[in-house]
Amino acid sequence: MSQYKYLSGFGNEFASEDSRCPGSLPANQNSPQKCPYGLYAEQLSGSAFTCPRETNKRSWLYRILPSVKHRDFEKFSGTSHFGNIWEDNPLPNQLRWSPFDIVEGDFISGLRTVCGAGDPKARNGLAIHIYSCTKSMENSAFYNADGDMLIVPQLGALDVTTEFGKIYVKPNEICVIQQGMRFSVGVEGDTRGYILEVFGGHFQLPNLGPIGANGLANPRDFLTPVAWYEDKECDFTIIAKYQGATFAAKQDHSPFDVVAWHGNYAPYKYDLDKFMVINSVSFDHVDPSIFTVLTCQSNTPGVAIADFVIFPPRWSVQEHTFRPPYYHRNCMSEFMGLIKGNYEAKVGGFMPGQASLHSMMTPHGPDSNCFEGASNMELKAERIADGSMAFMFESSLSLAVSKWGQEICQKLQHDYINCWASLKKNFTGPAE
Numbered sequence: 266m267s268q269y270k271y272l273s274g275f276g277n278e279f280a281s282e283d284s285r286c287p288g289s290l291p292a293n294q295n296s297p298q299k300c301p302y303g304l305y306a307e308q309l310s311g312s313a314f315t316c317p318r319e320t321n322k323r324s325w326l327y328r329i330l331p332s333v334k335h336r337d338f339e340k341f342s343g344t345s346h347f348g349n350i351w352e353d354n355p356l357p358n359q360l361r362w363s364p365f366d367i368v369e370g371d372f373i374s375g376l377r378t379v380c381g382a383g384d385p386k387a388r389n390g391l392a393i394h395i396y397s398c399t400k401s402m403e404n405s406a407f408y409n410a411d412g413d414m415l416i417v418p419q420l421g422a423l424d425v426t427t428e429f430g431k432i433y434v435k436p437n438e439i440c441v442i443q444q445g446m447r448f449s450v451g452v453e454g455d456t457r458g459y460i461l462e463v464f465g466g467h468f469q470l471p472n473l474g475p476i477g478a479n480g481l482a483n484p485r486d487f488l489t490p491v492a493w494y495e496d497k498e499c500d501f502t503i504i505a506k507y508q509g510a511t512f513a514a515k516q517d518h519s520p521f522d523v524v525a526w527h528g529n530y531a532p533y534k535y536d537l538d539k540f541m542v543i544n545s546v547s548f549d550h551v552d553p554s555i556f557t558v559l560t561c562q563s564n565t566p567g568v569a570i571a572d573f574v575i576f577p578p579r580w581s582v583q584e585h586t587f588r589p590p591y592y593h594r595n596c597m598s599e600f601m602g603l604i605k606g607n608y609e610a611k612v613g614g615f616m617p618g619q620a621s622l623h624s625m626m627t628p629h630g631p632d633s634n635c636f637e638g639a640s641n642m643e644l645k646a647e648r649i650a651d652g653s654m655a656f657m658f659e660s661s662l663s664l665a666v667s668k669w670g671q672e673i674c675q676k677l678q679h680d681y682i683n684c685w686a687s688l689k690k691n692f693t694g695p696a697e
């Protein structure tokens with residue numbers, strides 16, 4: 266496991282070289298006339314050149330061969346139901362899916378798009394995918410020209426080789442692989458999870474406001490891989506998602522040939538157990554934004570293209586309060602998933618590997634059993650959500666559900682609305 270070494274911090278200017286080649290990182294220059302060890306210098310830009318410093322992202326890769334040494338891209342037939350395939354078939358119902366099936370094959374062949382909005386060509390929008398697989402990618406790598414991917418493993422670990430090094434991501438951890446970065450996924454056995462893809466922006470830590478300097482996801486807990494390379498000549502396939510379609514190009518060598526790199530544009534992972542939870546210690550609820558791990562902001566201040574929000578184990582102590590999530594209608598879209606355990610607002614009704622979508626202004630909240638229980642329980646300090654990890658992708662965009670999500674996957678629960686059917690009228694009437 267010596268190849269799994271990490272650099273700590275969020276968005277730092279990192280510098281890393283494979284320990285087999287000391288001095289491979291040019292000392293004080295990005296593009297010297299000749300690079301150490303006969304390497305090629307290549308810049309990977311993650312922002313416009315002229316973005317302000319706080320959003321400017323790029324890395325310099327020192328590699329055995331430049332990425333351009335490949336043959337033409339051709340349409341790739343190895344994926345189905347993946348891409349910009351949400352259709353013009355609006356569906357405002359509350360939606361809930363049973364656990365998604367695990368598909369035989371590798372990470373790329375098992376990608377399925379559930380819903381999305383916007384357009385990668387216009388660099389604005391997002392897509393939500395389910396992945397499942399049973400075997401490792403072999404002599405192939407993927408990159409996404411359309412946006413960043415936040416990957417949430419639910420079943421099985423991902424052994425991810427990237428151009429920047431190796432990342433091992435277990436369920437209850439997440440990783441983010443940004444636009445353009447090539448990666449390959451190794452797995453052992455049945456593997457499943459969720460992907461939030463954002464077009465045009467990058468994830469950042471939320472501002473903390475009056476919380477102060479510490480709390481929620483702390484920067485030092487984000488881990489970026491150290492440089493690792495292989496010098497391998499073989500028949501290799503580069504698979505690309507570009508403008509919502511998938512392409513493949515052949516080349517004669519592994520793209521994981523980066524011996525050294527530096528910059529602030531690099532993949533990372535994060536352990537959700539390290540999230541510092543903040544909540545009400547008197548009465549009522551803080552808005553769920555308090556659980557935001559990462560956010561991808563739109564150009565409107567405070568409005569997210571997508572937030573990644575978690576509901577971790579924590580103490581619940583509010584007095585005189587209906588403690589589960591309250592009934593609500595939201596001007597945002599809420600896609601939820603469950604990594605493990607039970608979700609507190611639908612105990613027994615939401616299993617790991619499931620998903621739900623509560624669309625813009627579609628009402629939702631606790632089911633009748635949860636309402637009855639929480640309205641009559643004796644309130645004392647108690648642990649909630651132990652052993653579980655629910656999450657939400659919340660978006661300011663109105664998400665459309667793909668045909669795969671609506672029909673083909675055959676996991677949509679057509680009786681979901683019934684979980685609220687037995688809510689009864691408790692109104693006592695005017696005082697006599």
Ligand code: FE2
Binds near residue numbers: 593595599623629
């Ligand atoms: Fe909600």
